[in-house]
Amino acid sequence: MSLTEKSFFDALAASVCTPVDGAERVTLYLKAETSDFIRFNRAAVRQATHVRQGHATLAVVNGSRRIETTLALTGRADEDGAALHAERAVLLAQLPDVPEDPYLLLSDEVSASYRHETGTLPTAEALVAAVTAAARGLDFVGFYAGGPMVRAFADSRGQRHWHHVESFHIDWCLYHAADKAVKASYAGTQWVDAEFARRVAAGAERLPLLALPPRHLAPGAYRAYFTPAAMGELVGMLGWGGFGAQARRTGTSSLCRLEHRDASLNAAVHLSEDTAHCIAPAFTAEGFAKPARVLLVEAGRATGTLNSPRSAQQYGLEANGANPEETPESLHLAPGTLPEADALAALDTGLYVSNLWYLNYSDRQACRMTGMTRFACFWVEDGRLVAPLSVMRFDDSFLRMFGEGLIALTDRSEMIPESGTYQERQLSSLTTPGAVMDGWRLTL
Structure with a gap:
């Protein structure tokens, strides 16, 4: 089961966000991603990394006392659920020793929201091909990060919030010489090869200007x-x-x-x-x-x-x-x-x-x-x-x-x-x- 699938979060929430003695509320907050990171130097791949990670923040509340802990997740719902249950027991034992917080405020509303958007992102292979084609002959130095990201919330009163978006961001410089470069970026949820190529070409058109003597301005x-x-x-x-x-x-x-x-x-x-x-x-x-x-x-x-x-x-x-x-x-x-x-x-x-x-x-x-x-x-x-x-x-x-x-x-x-x-x-x-x-x- 994937860390960025709603069924994974639903399984964890159903397991741990339940009424329990010693706490008025149990909350669970998930942050997860599946991301590609690719570095380029001279329009060639210098480093490529794929990251799959998720972290869950579990909290218990009683009156004006609240305590939380954050765990790295494996993506195996049974193992992660068992780990969260064990942590919940520890938090409940420690909660009476937590000082009261006069400024603690939690939502009284039992609300729900759902946003699940799939973007148009390039595969790692397609991205490399796009960079190679658009930046041929240029000293292109850049960094790409992209993939799905998730935020989700649940509590023992029935609140459920789900947020899944797929986005990308690529920064790059076209170097002329030494510290002289044209910097640009491209970001969003819908990758278009032609738009990326247009931005690279626009920067390349300005490279000859960097060879001219610089203008020194007085304050x-x-x-x-x-x-x-x-x-x-x-x-x-x-x-x-x-x-x-x-x-x-x-x-x-x-x-x-x-x-x-x-x-x-x-x-x-x-x-x-x-x-x-x-x-x-x-x-x-x-x-x-x-x-x-x-x-x-x-x-x-x-x-x-x-x-x-x-x-x-x-x-x-x-x-x-x-x-x-x-x-x-x-x-x-x-x-x-x-x-x-x-x-x-x-x-x-x-x-x-x-x-x-x-x-x-x-x-x-x-x-x-x-x-x-x-x-x-x-x-x-x-x-x-x-x-x-x-x-x-x-x-x-x-x-x-x-x-x-x-x-x-x-x-x-x-x-x-x-x-x-x-x-x-x-x-x-x-x-x-x-x-x-x-x-x-x-x-x-």
């Missing part, structure tokens, strides 16, 4: 166009406590000025936690059902926060499906009206920023960010890329950039999944369009 304020990849870095920074209820209440949020109406963003800025249209599950590890959408910023003004169960209990709020860290898992910046094909024309003269990295807050209270340009960023004149840029550091407030500085958002959004694979693949993502901005501040 100052510049007009700039940010690709969705660069926007993902900027908007993603807001997830570092920007939207969390606890951060807002304790004054540590980078968006406190927005909350207090001391600042506002451009009216074109609409941010939301959009679970319904992304790949994250519609429930939490504690069994809370997530709303389809949580509005965070509307027409440039703060309107909502991500409320974890603990913050909801502490501050008298309504929990809205946020994780314990109150970080977004399906953050969505609504697109604007500027046709993406016209972005360079709208920029006219300034910077084409393809990627950013090493971002951090230089002044959290002012929502001021700093970071570096990365890879193929170019100087633009009359709407045309004319020269590569030397690496530069920026330091600017998000509130200024996307307030008075925002000229336009492009009309097409791109989903950028979390590409981290430490311990496991992730289901969080960020969806954003590109943006044209004025007065972007470079410092050195």
Whole structure:
């Protein structure tokens, strides 16, 4: 029986999520995946790995006491069920010694959800063939991760949630020489060879520009166009406590000025936690059902926060499906009206920023960010890329950039999944369009 099959989880839930003396509730949370990982160097396979893994988190609750444990699973329902039964007995014995938690909040609703989507993913052989064909003659260095991922929840009161999606993500660089490269990515649930080849070809067209002498810019304020990849870095920074209820209440949020109406963003800025249209599950590890959408910023003004169960209990709020860290898992910046094909024309003269990295807050209270340009960023004149840029550091407030500085958002959004694979693949993502901005501040 496969770890990513619903029948496997149903068997475990039926076995261990039953009423038991000494506990008001027994919960089970499953995380599982079957993934291919393939590394490429010079458009040839450097490393290929297939991973099949699953972990179950079992918890028992009595009053305001809760204790949990996490086990690696074998995929054999009888063995895994026996191991979970043994762990449940240990947890029940330890539960009376656990201190009461004044902020423990569990869902009173007995809910259920089901999402089982099968994508169109390439086999390992088909992927290698696609890379070989699209990147022939190029110094292509990349990493692919893809396959089905599962999240599932059950409890002894009858809650049942199932989430199965098949997705992929491939990052790559086309190297010119030394540290000069064009970086790109392709992600989603439906792989199309022609779309992958188009993205590789688009990057290859820019390689000759990297051979030109770089343009050195003096520190100052510049007009700039940010690709969705660069926007993902900027908007993603807001997830570092920007939207969390606890951060807002304790004054540590980078968006406190927005909350207090001391600042506002451009009216074109609409941010939301959009679970319904992304790949994250519609429930939490504690069994809370997530709303389809949580509005965070509307027409440039703060309107909502991500409320974890603990913050909801502490501050008298309504929990809205946020994780314990109150970080977004399906953050969505609504697109604007500027046709993406016209972005360079709208920029006219300034910077084409393809990627950013090493971002951090230089002044959290002012929502001021700093970071570096990365890879193929170019100087633009009359709407045309004319020269590569030397690496530069920026330091600017998000509130200024996307307030008075925002000229336009492009009309097409791109989903950028979390590409981290430490311990496991992730289901969080960020969806954003590109943006044209004025007065972007470079410092050195």
